[in-house]
Amino acid sequence: MIFSLLGCQKSNEKRFSQEKFLFGTYIQMIIYSDNEKQANEIMKKAFSEIERIDNKFNSKNKNSIIYSLNESDKKIVKIDSEGKYIFDEVRKMYEVTEKVYDITVGPLLDLWGFGKEERKNVPSELEIKEVLKNIDFSKVEIIDDNLIVNGKETIDTGSFLKGYALEKAKEILINNGVKNGFISSVSSIVTIGEKIDGSPWKIGLQDPNNQEKRLGVVEIKNKSMGVSGDYQTYIEIDGKRYHHIMNKFTGYPIADKKMVAVICDSGFMADIYSTSFFGMKDNKILEFCEKNNVDVFIVKSDNSIIKTKNFNLK
Structure with a gap:
């Protein structure tokens, strides 16, 4: 502890x-x-x-709207006022940190072996380069009552x-x-x-x-x-x-x-x-x-x- x-x-x-x-x-x-x-x-x-x-x-809970968003093809889910508040605060820190704090970093964690599969060697530069193409919180937005991801990015809620x-x-x-x-x-x-x-x-x-x-x-x-x-x-x-x-x-x-x-x-x-x-x-x-x-x-x-x-x- x-x-x-x-x-x-x-x-x-x-x-x-x-x-x-x-x-x-x-x-x-x-x-x-x-x-x-x-x-x-x-x-x-x-x-x-x-x-x-x-x-x-x-995002790790199969019952959640974020898990559904990450797994869906359309990358869109309904979101209420609570969800809007949470992701507005996340966006503020994304901007304050000049994009350093980014909750779409999940694929990078998976690549390094922090997901389901254990990693036995350091990822290659090519593997890292490919994964970094899909890490960009700017592609996550809220329009009306919808949380939308305009790309292949996924959301990881582990940091907040x-x-x-x-x-x-x-x-x-x-x-x-x-x-x-x-x-x-x-x-x-x-x-x-x-x-x-x-x-x-x-x-x-x-x-x-x-x-x-x-x-x-x-x-x-x-x-x-x-x-x-x-x-x-x-x-x-x-x-x-x-x-x-x-x-x-x-x-x-x-x-x-x-x-x-x-x-x-x-x-x-x-x-x-x-x-x-x-x-x-x-x-x-x-x-x-x-x-x-x-x-x-x-x-x-x-x-x-x-x-x-x-x-x-x-």
């Missing part, structure tokens, strides 16, 4: 938790309540919201949808009276308020060079965190690791960063930012964070650290 909750709570309310396997990973939910039955019902509602989003939009789902689940908890709690997955975490005793949530951040160790502890209140790292998902070819965060222009894994951790108000945006920043230039990242009230902590490939002034690692 990327995150570990540190410390204990002191309150008359009891701690209740549930865990469910969604989005290809275990998602853990913890809230505090003086009513066990009510607490479990609330968490069940929140997990149902995560499952709804998984079934509706996850889980964060969006956790954020929506957080809204369910809050709307049902939860004042203190958190939801976490492998690379995303959202918090509600603070700990019962008024202190911040303490989140352990993994060392990208040794996942058995922590770089330190981050304290957050009512914030969200997203982490992207070269150690999270990778393959090994001839003893060398190749991670899944790709440079869409070269066709190879991005080489200058090991980890990007982002803190902001939204779990949805934290997921988008952590992936986007992996491919952006350092000065552009810091400039964006300063303008948008976002904090970031970056471990470079040479183990040097770049961070915003308010990202405090203890």
Whole structure:
């Protein structure tokens, strides 16, 4: 796990938790309540919201509209206001990053062996060149109530949808009276308020060079965190690791960063930012964070650290 909750709570309310396997990973939910039955019902509602989003939009889920879009010949599906909001936000980061953040990168991930078939050798330049022809988010557009792909491109929701789902689940908890709690997955975490005793949530951040160790502890209140790292998902070819965060222009894994951790108000945006920043230039990242009230902590490939002034690692 990327995150570990540190410390204990002191309150008359009891701690209740549930865990469910969604989005290809275990998602853990913890809230505090003086009513066990009510607490479990609330968490069940929140997990149902995560499952709804998984079934509706996850590109790996055969029930979703995005899976249908990717598999169809016409490359067009109906989309509602929720879908429009999601893909409008994705487009904003595509433009902010000058096309670096691109959710049509799926064929490149498949080529490298992050899809169904395992890769035993590094893709050839010719293979990469052919795949790059079909990576271009500019060919994805929304017209009226339709999501359209004007080419052979496919959409991969892996870089943002889980964060969006956790954020929506957080809204369910809050709307049902939860004042203190958190939801976490492998690379995303959202918090509600603070700990019962008024202190911040303490989140352990993994060392990208040794996942058995922590770089330190981050304290957050009512914030969200997203982490992207070269150690999270990778393959090994001839003893060398190749991670899944790709440079869409070269066709190879991005080489200058090991980890990007982002803190902001939204779990949805934290997921988008952590992936986007992996491919952006350092000065552009810091400039964006300063303008948008976002904090970031970056471990470079040479183990040097770049961070915003308010990202405090203890």
